[in-house]
Each structure stands twice: as structure tokens, then as C-alpha cells.
Amino acid sequence: xxxxxxxxxxxxxxxxxxxxxxxxxxxxxxxxxxSAELTEKVRQKAAELGYVPSVAGxxxxxxxxxxxxxxxxxxxxxxxxxxxxxxxxxxxxAGYGVLIADSHGDVAMQTQAINRLIERGVxxxxxxxxxGTRIGTVDCPVAVIDSPSTPGNTVSADHWEGGHQxxxxxxxxxxxxxxxxxxxxxxNVQNDRIGGIRSGLTNAAHTEIVWxxxxxxxxxxxxxxxxxxxxxxxxTAFAAVSDLHALRVLTELQRDGINVPEQATVxxxxxxxxAPVVTPxxxxxxxxxxxxxxxxxxxxxRSIDMESPDNSPVSGxxxxxxxxxxxELIVRHSSGPNNKKQANNKTSTAGERTS
Amino acid sequence: xxxxxxxxxxxxxxxxxxxxxxxxxxxxxxxxxxSAELTEKVRQKAAELGYVPSVAGxxxxxxxxxxxxxxxxxxxxxxxxxxxxxxxxxxxxAGYGVLIADSHGDVAMQTQAINRLIERGVxxxxxxxxxGTRIGTVDCPVAVIDSPSTPGNTVSADHWEGGHQxxxxxxxxxxxxxxxxxxxxxxNVQNDRIGGIRSGLTNAAHTEIVWxxxxxxxxxxxxxxxxxxxxxxxxTAFAAVSDLHALRVLTELQRDGINVPEQATVxxxxxxxxAPVVTPxxxxxxxxxxxxxxxxxxxxxRSIDMESPDNSPVSGxxxxxxxxxxxELIVRHSSGPNNKKQANNKTSTAGERTS
DNA sequence: CTGAAAGCGCTTACAG
DNA sequence: CTGAAAGCGCTTACAG
Numbered sequence: 175x176x177x178x179x180x181x182x183x184x185x186x187x188x189x190x191x192x193x194x195x196x197x198x199x200x201x202x203x204x205x206x207x208x209s210a211e212l213t214e215k216v217r218q219k220a221a222e223l224g225y226v227p228s229v230a231g232x233x234x235x236x237x238x239x240x241x242x243x244x245x246x247x248x249x250x251x252x253x254x255x256x257x258x259x260x261x262x263x264x265x266x267x268a269g270y271g272v273l274i275a276d277s278h279g280d281v282a283m284q285t286q287a288i289n290r291l292i293e294r295g296v297x298x299x300x301x302x303x304x305x306g307t308r309i310g311t312v313d314c315p316v317a318v319i320d321s322p323s324t325p326g327n328t329v330s331a332d333h334w335e336g337g338h339q340x341x342x343x344x345x346x347x348x349x350x351x352x353x354x355x356x357x358x359x360x361x362n363v364q365n366d367r368i369g370g371i372r373s374g375l376t377n378a379a380h381t382e383i384v385w386x387x388x389x390x391x392x393x394x395x396x397x398x399x400x401x402x403x404x405x406x407x408x409x410t411a412f413a414a415v416s417d418l419h420a421l422r423v424l425t426e427l428q429r430d431g432i433n434v435p436e437q438a439t440v441x442x443x444x445x446x447x448x449a450p451v452v453t454p455x456x457x458x459x460x461x462x463x464x465x466x467x468x469x470x471x472x473x474x475x476r477s478i479d480m481e482s483p484d485n486s487p488v489s490g491x492x493x494x495x496x497x498x499x500x501x502e503l504i505v506r507h508s509s510g511p512n513n514k515k516q517a518n519n520k521t522s523t524a525g526e527r528t529s
Numbered sequence: 530x531x532x533x534x535x536x537x538x539x540x541x542x543x544x545x546x547x548x549x550x551x552x553x554x555x556x557x558x559x560x561x562x563x564s565a566e567l568t569e570k571v572r573q574k575a576a577e578l579g580y581v582p583s584v585a586g587x588x589x590x591x592x593x594x595x596x597x598x599x600x601x602x603x604x605x606x607x608x609x610x611x612x613x614x615x616x617x618x619x620x621x622x623a624g625y626g627v628l629i630a631d632s633h634g635d636v637a638m639q640t641q642a643i644n645r646l647i648e649r650g651v652x653x654x655x656x657x658x659x660x661g662t663r664i665g666t667v668d669c670p671v672a673v674i675d676s677p678s679t680p681g682n683t684v685s686a687d688h689w690e691g692g693h694q695x696x697x698x699x700x701x702x703x704x705x706x707x708x709x710x711x712x713x714x715x716x717n718v719q720n721d722r723i724g725g726i727r728s729g730l731t732n733a734a735h736t737e738i739v740w741x742x743x744x745x746x747x748x749x750x751x752x753x754x755x756x757x758x759x760x761x762x763x764x765t766a767f768a769a770v771s772d773l774h775a776l777r778v779l780t781e782l783q784r785d786g787i788n789v790p791e792q793a794t795v796x797x798x799x800x801x802x803x804a805p806v807v808t809p810x811x812x813x814x815x816x817x818x819x820x821x822x823x824x825x826x827x828x829x830x831r832s833i834d835m836e837s838p839d840n841s842p843v844s845g846x847x848x849x850x851x852x853x854x855x856x857e858l859i860v861r862h863s864s865g866p867n868n869k870k871q872a873n874n875k876t877s878t879a880g881e882r883t884s
Numbered sequence: 885c886t887g888a889a890a891g892c893g894c895t896t897a898c899a900g
Numbered sequence: 901c902t903g904a905a906a907g908c909g910c911t912t913a914c915a916g
Contacts, residue, residue: 183909194887199911209885226668229650230588231909234892239585240649241628252802255609262631271649273596273626276617294595294626295584313581396805418803421776425807428783447607448773448803450751452780538893549903554895564901586893589908 182223243291243299248279260467298474315477317470321362329469329497331461333366336501341374348512349411350379402430417442435510454507537578598646598654615822653829670832672825676717684824684852686816688721691856696729703867705734710769757785772797790865809862
């Protein structure tokens with residue numbers, strides 16, 4: 175225990191000052207039950223002795239560990255850093271520590287991870303569920319971050335609306351033959367994004383979906399996507415549901431001698447770390463993870479506080495809040511007007527560029 | 530507290546079975562002080578009641594929280610997922626939970642983050658220090674993962690040797706005019722890698738370093754690196770100290786119509802998520818994070834166990850172990866023979882390809 | 885404004 | 901093989 179380290183505990187401070195531990199505790203917690211002068215003396219002595227309160231003692235007494243859990247489907251996911259960082263920050267602001275657990279994309283391990291966290295005494299947890307998983311009954315409040323179309327979702331980006339922005343952006347640039355690049359048709363997030371993209375395009379637009387996972391099952395991981403063929407077939411834009419896939423499209427196009435954005439537009443999702451540094455920089459959509467994390471943590475903390483007074487036997491479970499956080503379109507250089515159409519069509523509004 | 534949740538604690542089990550809590554505790558911990566039959570009965574009752582031991586009670590009594598801290602310079606770093614995943618796994622295997630802390634690349638916040646972890650009662654921590662930071666005195670064992678040339682480093686990849694492999698690979702492909710792409714000259718890791726790259730090239734090789742941070746300070750973030758000019762000047766290979774920079778080089782070359790690897794070879798570092806999926810796939814160097822994490826956690830746990838019996842007043846501090854973990858070269862398609870040289874030089878050994 | 889006392893749940897010598 | 905008792909450090913009614 176930390177407090178065993180330097181040996182300074184409440185008793186040490188109390189006896190050094192010839193007061194009771196109750197007084198020291200009250201002084202330190204600043205509830206105003208102790209005179210100002212004594213409070214000051216206690217504070218000084220505590221600092222002098224390098225007092226660090228024992229979380230174990232406090233937890234045992236109050237029944238609150240001050241720790242939240244974060245369960246992720248796969249820490250190796252490129253989006254994870256953003257999520258973890260935002261959750262850690264929001265939790266710290268609310269006075270909680272964050273214990274991580276990786277479910278390695280496996281449903282059984284997800285359950286194990288959740289149980290490990292429970293055993294470690296977390297008061298609540300944030301779960302980013304594995305694709306298509308539904309969180310069973312958990313013995314503490316749970317906030318789920320997935321997609322608005324996931325039953326039991328607590329908060330997430332409005333992926334559909336984000337897709338809509340992408341679709342509209344492409345429509346404004348005059349694109350009406352668009353290849354949508356997805357990975358896995360079982361993902362709610364991806365389906366939301368794809369639905370949004372379609373809805374933002376003009377009614378006359380022709381779209382085609384390429385599912386990478388299906389393609390790779392046939393041709394092996396890392397196989398070509400055949401994007402140059404699509405360009406030859408008259409497609410002028412590629413809208414990927416992730417910057418990872420957008421990057422794959424971009425480099426494959428470039429390697430095949432197709433200029434982006436002059437000959438083909440590429441858009442991604444999530445504003446991952448490489449989006450601004452590749453050439454041409456990737457047009458993408460960013461979610462406001464800080465806000466999502468705030469909503470999740472706030473909902474979690476409220477739920478924790480609500481269940482602690484009354485001793486309802488088992489009150490845990492998913493915190494339903496269903497907030498959708500709006501996404502932000504970031505237009506960079508990988509998207510441009512449909513040059514094929516340009517000749518006989520004047521409606522295309524050139525997209526403004528940010529960099 | 531978790532244990533308050535279902536109400537089942539040792540006492541509940543003990544009274545249900547008309548035995549003492551000591552016996553229940555001994556039975557459950559399996560130290561063999563209890564008869565086999567009673568142990569079995571206790572186990573069943575515990576399961577029946579959904580008993581979850583209270584970490585707070587145990588921690589208070591034993592003085593061990595069972596939690597380790599992980600301090601990262603910047604969670605948004607693309608390498609972070611690998612590190613966090615490996616540390617979490619190694620810690621879980623050793624029976625520890627992992628509390629995360631983000632120092633946001635700031636020295637002051639790094640200290641704060643460390644203190645927060647101490648207050649949360651971690652028994653030890655793994656720190657990936659901010660560039661150039663030295664960890665001050667910390668009140669618990671600390672394992673530092675940085676680079677072998679960082680004073681006080683506990684374990685890390687052998688970045689120099691990894692660079693050496695890259696240099697040798699390039700030399701074998703016949704490259705003797707190489708641009709090295711670094712970001713920050715203050716980074717031990719980067720300097721190790723660069724030193725290694727140079728050492729692996731032939732003595733006659735000409736190298737030039739481009740520091741991205743310096744370039745961006747002049748020309749703004751995301752500015753062109755001018756790699757096409759380098760090719761025009763006769764450079765045939767670009768060795769970046771990170772896949773992120775390698776990606777930047779690759780896309781800039783492609784955008785300028787230069788074919789990789791036919792006209793220029795590109796190599797990276799770290800085998801980040803996009804390395805295998807871009808076209809051409811990136812030749813890179815991978816560190817064995819699982820092994821690094823194992824060494825770090827093992828060292829940490831040993832140090833924790835050593836200091837607990839004797840009550841040395843302040844025994845925390847950096848665990849010095851200085852293990853170098855070898856890196857693995859992964860040859861993909863972004864590196865190829867020096868075609869300029871090929872004509873009048875037969876020594877180049879065509880690199881084997883893995884994919 | 886301050887103190888004595890109880891108790892959170894656990895483990896561990898110590899007796900029997 | 902089993903039990904009674906103490907105590908880890910804290911907070912919180914309850915007295916004074």
C-alpha cells in the first residue's frame with residue numbers, strides 16, 4: 175500500500191499534533207468541522223510528513239474505489255488512442271482513475287475482461303463493445319460507446335450524420351459514381367456511416383460497396399482492392415469508412431498512376447494520425463471524442479451516485495442516455511471536383527479547402 | 530465497493546456454513562489448511578452466493594493493491610496501442626491490473642500523472658518517458674521503457690541494432706546514397722536508430738538527415754519534405770525512423786510520380802498498423818513488445834516483492850535491468866535494389882521478399 | 885470545535 | 901484441522 179511506504183498515516187499526524195484522527199480526517203477533507211488554525215496546522219504536518227491517503231482504507235470504509243474500467247474490443251485499433259486519452263482525461267476530471275482491459279476482439283474474453291474489472295472493484299465501466307456484441311448483465315453501471323443504432327448504446331458519434339456530410343461533400347463536388355469502401359458488414363458503426371454517405375449523395379448517384387473483409391477472405395490479407403479498375407469503369411470518388419482504408423485506396427491509386435484528387439477523390443473517417451501528413455492530405459470526418467467521453471463519464475458517475483444511497487440489491491446495467499455527438503468534416507486535399515463531369519456540367523460547387 | 534454489491538462477503542459465507550471467516554478465507558485461498566471436504570463446501574457456497582472478494586479489504590490488510598500504473602508520454606502516439614496491449618497482458622498474467630495515465634507530452638503533467646498513480650496506490654509503474662525526461666525519485670518501483678542509451682532505462686528494443694539491420698538491408702540492395710528521415714534530434718530512440726542505420730551501410734555510403742520538426746518549424750506542419758528533389762540529386766533510398774514518416778515519404782514520392790521501389794526505396798520503423806496495407810507495403814522493423822512488456826513487468830514485480838518484507842523507509846526508484854530486446858526486419862515491397870547502380874555494379878544481392 | 889468508538893472486509897499469527 | 905482475535909487506515913454518526 176502506498177501509505178505503508180512512508181509510514182505517515184492519519185494516526186501519525188494525529189499523535190504528532192496531539193489531536194484525534196477524526197479531527198485530522200475532518201481537517202484534511204475540509205468539511206469545515208475544524209477550526210481554521212487547527213486545519214492549517216494539520217495541513218502543514220501532513221505535508222511535512224509526506225502524507226498520502228490510503229485508497230484502500232478509504233475504499234473499505236466508504237465503499238467507493240474511485241476507479242472506473244475501460245473495456246476495448248481491441249487496443250490495437252488505431253482509434254483506441256483517441257478514446258483512451260479522452261476517457262482518461264474525463265475520468266480524472268471527475269476524480270476517477272481508469273483501469274484498462276483489452277477484450278482482444280473476442281466475446282468470451284470481453285466477458286472475462288469485464289469480470290476482472292469487477293473483481294478489481296471498479297465502480298462503473300465504459301465499454302466499447304466488440305462488433306455485434308451485446309453487453310450482458312454487469313454488476314455495476316456500464317456506459318456503452320458504439321453507435322446510435324446499437325441497442326443499449328449510451329453515447330457515440332452520430333456516424334450516420336457524419337456519413338451524410340461526406341456524401342453531401344462529394345455531391346457538391348459533382349461526384350455521382352462513388353465506390354464505398356467498408357470492411358465488415360456486421361458493424362453497426364460502418365453501416366451507419368455507409369447509410370449516411372448514400373443519403374448525402376444525389377438521388378441519381380450510383381454507388382457500389384467494396385467489403386474488404388470479403389475480398390481478403392478470397393484473395394488474402396493485403397490484397398489489391400482493384401481501385402484502378404473502378405476508375406476505368408467511370409467511378410470518380412472513393413468514400414472509405416475509415417482512414418485506414420482510405421489510405422489503402424490512396425496508395426493503391428497512386429501506385430497505379432492515378433492522380434488524387436485530379437482523377438479520383440478519396441475520403442476517409444476518423445482523422446487518424448496520418449490523415450494530415452500523407453500527400454495529398456486526407457479529407458476525413460472527425461468525432462469529438464472529448465465530448466463523447468464527457469457524456470459517457472457524466473452518465474456513469476450520475477448512475478453511480480444514484481445507486482449508492484439506497485441499497486438496491488442489484489442495480490448495475492447499461493446506462494441508457496442515447497446521445498449522438500455531431501461529427502466534423504475536415505476537407506483536405508484528397509477530395510476535389512469531378513473533372514470528368516466538369517466539362518458538361520456547371521453545377522459543381524468547388525469545395526473550400528482547409529489545410 | 531464491489532463486495533457491497535451482492536452483499537456476499539466472507540462473513541456471509543461463514544455464517545451460512547457455521548464456520549469461522551478464517552476458515553473460509555483459508556479455504557478460498559487454497560493454502561491447504563482446511564480439509565478437502567470443507568474446502569469444497571466453502572467453494573460451492575461462495576459460488577452460490579456470487580462472492581467476489583473485496584480488493585479494498587484485502588489491500589488494506591496485505592498492503593498490496595494489486596495495481597500497476599502505466600505512464601505514457603502521449604496516448605495519441607501510434608505506437609501506444611502496442612505498448613498498452615502488451616503491458617496490460619503481461620500485468621494480467623502476473624495478477625495485476627493496469628491504471629493508465631497520460632502525460633500529454635508535458636514534463637509537469639508527467640510528474641502529476643505519476644503522483645496521481647501513487648495516490649491511487651499502485652505498487653509499481655511502467656513509464657515511457659517523454660523525450661529527454663529523466664524520472665525523478667518516485668515512491669515506488671519504476672520500470673522505464675525508452676532506449677538503451679537513456680540513463681536509467683530498464684528495458685527497451687535495441688533500436689541501434691534495428692537501425693543496423695535497416696542499413697545492412699539497404700547496403701545489400703546496393704544503396705549508397707541514403708536520406709535518413711528523423712523527427713526530433715533530442716530523441717534517444719531516434720538517435721539510436723539513426724546511428725544504427727549509418728553503421729549498417731557501407732563505409733563509402735553518403736547519408737543526409739532530414740529533421741522533420743526543423744523543417745516544419747520553418748514551413749509549417751504537414752509541409753512537403755522535398756523528397757523528389759533528393760531523388761533528382763541522386764539519392765536512391767529513404768530510411769525513416771518511424772512508419773509515420775515513411776508513409777509521408779512514400780505518398781509524397783508517389784504524388785510526384787516517382788515509383789517505389791523501382792526509383793526509390795523507402796523503409797520505416799515499428800510496423801505500425803498501416804505498414805502492411807499500403808501499396809507498396811512498407812519494409813519496416815518491428816519490436817517484440819510482448820517481450821519488452823514481459824521483462825518490464827517481471828523486473829517490476831521482482832522489485833515489489835523484494836521491498837515488501839524488509840521495511841526499508843524509502844526504497845522506490847528506477848529498476849535497472851538494461852535489457853535490450855532484438856528487433857525484427859520485415860521486408861515488404863517498398864524496398865528494392867538500387868536500379869541506378871545496377872547497370873555498372875553486380876554486387877547488389879537482391880533482397881528476399883516477405884509479404 | 886474536538887474526541888472516543890465502531891466498523892468497512894480481509895488475512896494472519898496464535899491457540900486449541 | 902478449525903476458531904477467536906487483532907488490526908490494516910479510513911470516515912462517520914454520536915457525544916461532549
